[in-house]
Amino acid sequence: AAILSVEDELLRHPDWAYLYTKKGLAEMSLKKFDAAISSFTIALSLISKTPDHLKDMRDAHMANYYFLRGSCYERLGNWAKAEPDLESSLEINPNQPLVLNYLGYSWVDRGQKIEKGLSLIQQALKMMPTESAFLDSLGWAYFKLKRYKEAAELIEKALLISPDDPDMHNHLGDVYYAQGRFLEAQFEWRKALFFVDDDEMKEKIEAKLKY
Numbered sequence: 001a002a003i004l005s006v007e008d009e010l011l012r013h014p015d016w017a018y019l020y021t022k023k024g025l026a027e028m029s030l031k032k033f034d035a036a037i038s039s040f041t042i043a044l045s046l047i048s049k050t051p052d053h054l055k056d057m058r059d060a061h062m063a064n065y066y067f068l069r070g071s072c073y074e075r076l077g078n079w080a081k082a083e084p085d086l087e088s089s090l091e092i093n094p095n096q097p098l099v100l101n102y103l104g105y106s107w108v109d110r111g112q113k114i115e116k117g118l119s120l121i122q123q124a125l126k127m128m129p130t131e132s133a134f135l136d137s138l139g140w141a142y143f144k145l146k147r148y149k150e151a152a153e154l155i156e157k158a159l160l161i162s163p164d165d166p167d168m169h170n171h172l173g174d175v176y177y178a179q180g181r182f183l184e185a186q187f188e189w190r191k192a193l194f195f196v197d198d199d200e201m202k203e204k205i206e207a208k209l210k211y
Contacts, residue, residue, distance in 0.1 A: 003027065017046035017061065024068060033072040040069035063092040067099045074106060082106070097134070100124040105137040114144050132161035136168045143175050151175045166196035170205055177208075 006023040013019060024039030044065045050058035070085030086103040090096065104120030107113040118141040125134045139154030155172045162168060173188035189205050196202050 003030075015046060017043040017065075020046065021061075021065065021068070024072075028068070028072060031075075033076050037069055037072045037076075040065050040072070044069070059092050063089045063096065063099075066092070067096070067102070071102065074102075079106070079110070095127070097124040097127040097131070100127075101131075101134050101137050105140065108137070108141045108144055111144065114141060117141060118145070130161065132158040132165070132168070135161070136165070136171060139175070140171050143171070143178065146178075148175055148179045152179065164195050166192040166194075166198075166201065169195065170201070173205075173208070 003023060003026045006019055006026060010016070010019050010023070020039045020043035024036040024043065027033070027036035027039060044062060047058055047061045047065065050061075066085045066089035070082045070089065073079070073082035073085060083103075083106075086099060086106070089099050090103065094100075100120045101124040104117040104124065107117030108121070118138070121134060121137045121141055125131070125138060128134060135154050135158035139151045139158065142148070142151035142154065152172065152175045155168055155175060159165065159168050159172065169188045169192035173185045173192065176182075176188060177185035186209060189209055193202060193205050193209075196205065
């Protein structure tokens, strides 16, 4: 219904970038990421034509649209297209904690540019020091660097803020397992299973609980 409403508005205002963004966000909420990418691409094309005397507004919107499109590519598993969009967003505006964390965590989780990813996450945390997702990201970076004690402390802190987050419980289980704390690891993985609603993640956690 939300998409149909926006499409009706677009018939009247086909050159409004805002409406394509609104459409893309609605498509994202329905996990229609290919469609959302198309909408954000049109929004980028339209906003890029904004006159130079409105440069600040144009740049703010472009940074956001690159981030949104990049996150859609990432959700589809197309990292080759996601990465340059996320980097473009930060080139336009480097002071975006959500984008800093998103790109930093994506690098860390893939085992790519871990030190650089760590730096981006730390920058995000300086801006939002109590954001649980950022604390978890930093903990996961330390896990990848085999700094397990620091990893556990950070993810435990993140879970005090967001106790129902399945990703954090899953991460903490992996950290505990690496520390040889096998019973605690199983406990955290079972907590993750309780909260998770993603079938693929559920299968991966269940596989870990078999051993």
